[in-house]
Amino acid sequence: MNRICMRQMSKGQAGQVARVTASGELGRRIRDMGLVPGATIQIQGHAPLRDPVAIKIMDFTLTLRNNEADFIFVEVT
Template sequence: MVTSMRQLAVNQKGCINAVTASGELGRRIRDMGLVPGTQLMVVGRAPLADPVAVRMKGFTLSLRNNEADYISVEAL
């Protein structure tokens, strides 16, 4: 099932399907290593559910929900 990264639950794994952001935001997201084919796991959320923390490629990254909405993932 393909969904946005924001919809993944804590401890749920996924594989990035596409990054739909363009321009500066799209470049920044891809520069952080969020590219199609990358596997990740949601490891936590802030108390108000923003930002989301994901573990991938041996490091943890925090993203705002408005950034996570541009990342399509396939839940594993």
């Protein structure tokens, strides 16, 4: 197991959210959408300009910008 920032994850890579350091409004939004420690995610792909990123979480697709993914740390195998 190895903890990396979500931005560094490549397409198709999966992992478990370990820590979310965002606070305030962004933190609230990230949590409300289910990005909390313990959630399993998989990188689904990037927009044509490499930003934002689309991830699979629970049963839906969530998008977030790279600078928002910077607040999320994921345990990957």
